[in-house]
Amino acid sequence: MHLVDSTTYVKRWSRERRLEGKSIGFVPTMGFLHEGHISLMRRARAENDLVVVSLFVNPTQFGPGEDLERYPRDPDGDAHACAEAGVDVLYTPDTATIYPPGFQTYVDVEKVSRPLCGASRPGHFRGVATVVLKLFSIVQPSAAYFGRKDYQQLQVITAMARDLDLDVRIVPCATIREADGLAMSSRNAYLAADQRRQAVCLHHALLEAQRLFTEGERSAERYLQAMRGRIEQEPDARIDYVSLVHPETLEDLHEVHDGAVAALAVRIGSTRLIDNMLLEGRT
Numbered sequence: 001m002h003l004v005d006s007t008t009y010v011k012r013w014s015r016e017r018r019l020e021g022k023s024i025g026f027v028p029t030m031g032f033l034h035e036g037h038i039s040l041m042r043r044a045r046a047e048n049d050l051v052v053v054s055l056f057v058n059p060t061q062f063g064p065g066e067d068l069e070r071y072p073r074d075p076d077g078d079a080h081a082c083a084e085a086g087v088d089v090l091y092t093p094d095t096a097t098i099y100p101p102g103f104q105t106y107v108d109v110e111k112v113s114r115p116l117c118g119a120s121r122p123g124h125f126r127g128v129a130t131v132v133l134k135l136f137s138i139v140q141p142s143a144a145y146f147g148r149k150d151y152q153q154l155q156v157i158t159a160m161a162r163d164l165d166l167d168v169r170i171v172p173c174a175t176i177r178e179a180d181g182l183a184m185s186s187r188n189a190y191l192a193a194d195q196r197r198q199a200v201c202l203h204h205a206l207l208e209a210q211r212l213f214t215e216g217e218r219s220a221e222r223y224l225q226a227m228r229g230r231i232e233q234e235p236d237a238r239i240d241y242v243s244l245v246h247p248e249t250l251e252d253l254h255e256v257h258d259g260a261v262a263a264l265a266v267r268i269g270s271t272r273l274i275d276n277m278l279l280e281g282r283t
Contacts, residue, residue: 001083003090007138010052010091014140022049026141026168028132031055032072033081036176036184040145041085043173052139053082054091056098060106060127072189091139098134106130109156109163115250116152116263117274120240125156132157133164141168149175149183151263151276155250175275177203183275190271198234199268205230205242206277209262213279218255220244223262231266240265240272247278 004010014024025044029037044051055078062068075092082090106126113125136144146154158170176184181203182196191199205227212223227242242264244253253260256279263276 001079001087001090003079003092005092005094005097007093007097010089010138011140013089014052014138017050018140018142023142024048024139025051026135026139026144027051027053028135028144029053029055029078030057030071030186031078032074032186032189033078034176034184034186036147036149038081038085039176040147040173041082041087043171044143044145045086047171048142050088051086052089052091052141053087054093054135054139056091056093056131056135058098058127058131059095060099060130061124062127063121063123066121067187067190072186098131107133107160109160112152112155112159112248112250115245115252116241116243117265118152120265125153128153129156129160133160133166136166136168143169143171145171145173147173147175148278149185149275151261152250155248181207183273185273187271187273191268195236195268195271198236199271199273201231201234201237202264202266202273202275205264206262206275209244209279210277213256213260218257220253220256223256227262227264231264234268236269238267240267 025048027040107129108126180200208226209223231237247259247261260279265274
């Protein structure tokens with residue numbers, strides 16, 4: 001595996017590989033890798049000739065008072081995990097490389113970035129879209145892999161790739177969960193033992209939504225009541241949002257239909273966690 005921080009190297013390497021007819025699968029990450037990230041790498045490895053992973057904690061997607069400085073980092077462990085997963089290039093730029101002096105160009109994917117996390121984290125998705133577009137420009141991947149756990153992020157990137165005619169296939173991948181159902185996240189490391197136990201309420205709330213869907217319930221308000229009720233049982237849980245939304249526009253639904261997305265963001269203590277579930281298959 002090549003471990004590099006040079007943009008020039010990655011661009012030249014990618015250009016040469018594409019000229020050879022090789023396909024490149026790309027997994028952008030902020031590091032502190034867990035099994036969710038590794039599953040993306042494995043899929044990229046299975047579907048492409050070569051795999052590139054980026055490791056960059058992107059400052060423009062963090063708001064004032066958020067956890068940029070304390071975001072967990074383990075560069076040596078990350079490099080080992082990437083090598084084990086069969087990654088060909090691990091790209092580790094620093095902030096000055098991605099945002100050099102005078103940087104002033106940003107990407108704003110307007111409508112789909114507004115609700116859900118966009119409402120409580122203004123500017124977050126502008127930072128996400130900007131860094132992902134820049135990484136696409138550097139790596140020139142054939143396909144890029146994103147987990148459905150960050151569902152709104154996936155929709156923002158999908159819309160950006162479509163609207164800007166980017167020559168990259170966006171591949172959604174399943175959420176990877178712990179044994180008790182908690183979605184894997186680098187931020188789970190912040191949770192104390194009792195908070196970790198309480199955090200499974202996110203998954204349990206989504207299972208309540210799935211139960212109602214299976215039973216044929218159509219009223220979104222019934223779903224919201226059930227999900228909120230489950231979360232509010234935990235003493236350290238504070239709801240940011242609980243929503244039933246259209247899978248593409250992310251607009252709120254009043255009636256739940258096949259393909260609707262139950263999405264939520266909850267603070268367990270000071271740690272903000274997100275999760276979602278696609279409701280489908282009702283007969």
